[in-house]
Amino acid sequence: MTVEKDTKQAKAKKLADPKTCTIDLATQEMINVAHKLDIETVFDRAVTMKPCNIGTQGTCCKNCGMGPCRLPLPKGGLDGEDERKGLCGATPNTIAARNFIRMIAGGAAAHSDHGRSVAEVFLSAARKETDAYKIKDTRKLVEVAKHLGIDTVVEVNGETLDRDLDEIAVEVGEKAMNEWGKADGELLFAKRAPEERYKIWKKMGVVPRNIDREIVEIMHRTHIGVDQDYKNLMKQGTRAAIADGWGGSMLATELQDILFGTPYPVASEANLGVMKEDMVNIVIHGHEPVLSEMIVAVAQMKEMDDYAKSKGAKGIQLSGICCSANEVLQRHGVPLCGTFLQQELAIITGACDAMVVDIQCIFQNLANVAKCFHTKLITTHPIAKMEQNNVLHIEFDEHHALEDAKRIVKLAIDNYKNRGAEVMIPKQKSPMIAGFGVESIKYHLGGTFRGSYSTLNDNIINGRIRGIGGVVGCNNARTKHNQGHVEIVKELIKNDVIVLTTGCNAIACAMEGLLTPESAAVFCGPGLAEVCETVGIPPVLHMGSCVDNSRILLAATEVVKAGGLGTDISDLPAAGSAPEWMSEKAISIGHYFVASGVYTVFGVTLPVTGAPVFQKYLFEEFEKMYGGMWDLEIDPIKHAHKMIAHIDKKRKALGIDRARDRILVDMSDRRDIGAA
Ligand code: XCC
Ligand code: SF4
Helix, strand or coil: CCCHHHHHHHHCCCCCCHHHHHHCCCHHHHHHHHHHCCCCHHHHHHHCCCCCCCHCCCCCCCCCCCCCCECCCCCCCCCCCCCCCCCCCCCCHHHHHHHHHHHHHHHHHHHHHHHHHHHHHHHHHHHHCCCCCCCCCCHHHHHHHHCCCCCEEEEEEEEEECCHHHHHHHHHHHHHHHHHHHCCCHHHHHHHHCCEEEHHHHHHHCCCCCCHHHHEEEEEEEECCCCCCHHHHHHHHHHHHHHHHHHHHHHHHHHHHHHHHCCCCCEECCCCCHHHCEEEEEEEECCHHHHHHHHHHHHHCCCHHHHHHHHHCEEEEEEEEEHHHHHHHHHHHHCCCCCHHHHHHHCCCCCCEEEEEECCCCCHHHHHHHHCCCEEEEEEEECCCCCCCCEECCCHHHHHHHHHHHHHHHHHHHHHHHCCCCCCCCCCEEEEECCCCHHHHHHHCCCCCCCCCCHHHHHHCCCCCEEEEEEECCCCCCEEECHHHHHHHHHHHHHCCCEEEEHHHHHHHHCCCCCCHHHHHHHHHCCHHHHHHHHCCCCEECCCCCCHHHHHHHHHHHHHCCCCCCCCHHHHEEEEEECCCCCHHHHHHHHHHHCCCCCCEEEECCCCCCCHHHHHHHHHHHHHHHHCCCCECCCHHHHHHHHHHHHHHHHHHHHCCHHHEEEEEEEHHHHHHCCC
C-alpha cells in the first residue's frame, strides 16, 4: 500500500527534461543540479502548468466584474458569421485589441518609468545635488540638447560662444522631465525620425503628446464601454508605442549615455561560468543602471578588494542577468551571468553571495530558491519589493548612492564565509565583444576620420550585406531556451543579414559565441563575412539593453540619412524579430518597430489568434498605413526566411536586387580562380 502511494506521489511530481527545455549545456547541467537538490525552477513549472488556451488567443476579457468573458475560437474553426461576444457585447476584435494595447501600456510604462527615474537622477546630477553621479559624455549632452530644442551656443558682444555645459545639463534634465507630462505640444524626439516617417505619423494622427498621457489614455479607452473599435484602439496603441520607443526608452538611453558614458566596443564573457568559486560573487539583475553603476564603482575600489581578501576570498566577481547586466556590460565590460531563464540557476550554483535586483523581469521565485542557500537576495527599488521574509530591502537613493552601494557590496563580502559545502559552477562561458551603438557603428564601419554610415550603405547597396535584422527580446519558458534566438540569428547571418541585437537575445547570442569577430568566418555568408573581417566586427552587434532598442531606431535613421536606400525606415532592407518574447515590454517594442515602418516577426505565440479580423489588421493592413506590420512564426528557420523574403522585397523595390547577383558571381569566380 505505502509503496504504491509513494510511487503515485513520485509520479505526480513532473520534472522538466533538461535536454528538451534548453540548448545551453550550462543550463542543462544546472537544471540537473536543481533536481538533485529538489529545488523547483521555472523549467519544472512550465511542465506542470499549462497556459490558458483562451488567454493565449487574446480573447479573455476581465475588464469588468461581469466577466471574465471568454471567447475562444470554436473547436472546428469559425463557420459563417462570428457571433461571439462578451456580456456587454464586446467582440473578439475589441477584446483582443483592448488586451493588446493594455500590454503596450504595460510595456511602455515600464520602459518610460525607468526613463523617468534616470531623468530624475540626471537632473540631480546636473544640479550638483549628488556627487556620486557626474556628466560623463559632454559631446552627447550637446547633441541631445539640440534635439530637445535647447540653445547650445550664446551670443556675447556679437560673438558666438559655446554655452556653459552645466547650464545646458540642467536644461536638458528639465526639458526631458517635461516630456512625460507637458500640457501641450508633442513629443520632441518624434522629429528625430526620418522626415517621411514623421509625416506618416502626423497624417495618421499618432504623434504622441506626452509620454504619460498616451499610457493613461490606453487605460481609459480599454475600460468597459469606451473604445469598441479595434482600429481606433490600435491607433492609441500606436501612439503609446511611439511614445515608448521614440520617447521614454530613447530618453532613458540618451540620458544614461550622457551620465554613465556612451558605450564603445568592449571585450567580455557570457554564461554561468563567469562566476568564480574563490571570489565573492555579486549578481546584478534587473534593468536600471543607476544603482548597478555604483556597485561597479564600489566593487572596483581597493578598499573593497582588500575587505574581500580579509574575508578569505580572492576578490569580487560581478556579473549580471537580464538588462542591468547588458547596461554594465556595455559600459564596463562586466560579464553576463545568463539570460532571463537562468536567474534561479545563478543562485543554485551555491556561489552567489548576493543577488541585487532592481526592476523588471525578476522572478518572485528567486526568494524561494535563495532560501535553500546562503544567498542574500536584495531588492533595492521602492516600487519593486517581495513578500517573502528572507528578502532584504535596501532602498537605493541617488543622494546616498555610494553609501548604499558600499553597504550592499560589504554585505555580499560578509556573506562569503556562509557558503555551503556544495558549490557547483558550470564551466561554460563564451568570449564576446559588446558595446555597440549608433556612434560606434559609425566609427567602425566608416573609419575613425570619416565616421559615417555610408560604408554600411555601400555594402548594402553592393549586396555584400543583404540587409539588417534587429533581433531582440526575452526568453520564454514555453519554448526551448535560446533555440529560437540562436537558430534565427545563425540563419540570418548565413544569408548575409547583419544582426543588431539587444536584451536577452544578445545574451543568448553571446553564450553561443556569435558576438565575436571570429564567428564571421564560421557562420556568415561570404559577403557579410568579408565585411566583418575587413572592419573587424562581429556579425551580430550587441546594442545594449531593452530600452536601447531606441539605438536600433536611431541607427536605422542614420542609414536612411546616409542615402541611397530610400527616404524612410520602411524603405530599408530590414526586418525585426523577437524569437522568444514574453514580456509586455516586448509587445510595446514590437509595435513601435511596426509603427516605425519595420516588418516585425514574433516567435512562440501572439495573443491575437482568437480574433482573426484583428490579426489580419495587424499582419496585413498595418503595412498599407505604416509600411511595417506584425507576423508570427514559430519555426525558427521559416521565421528567418520570412525576414529575408521581406528584405529581398525591399531590395527589389530599391532596385538593388541585381547588385546582389553580381556579388554572388564575383564570389564564385573567385572560388573558381582559387580552384584552378
Ligand atoms: Fe526581460 Fe530586458 Fe525580455 Fe530579457 S529581453 S526577459 S524584458 S531582460 Ni528585454
Ligand atoms: Fe465581459 Fe464586456 Fe466586462 Fe469584458 S468588459 S468582462 S467582455 S462584460
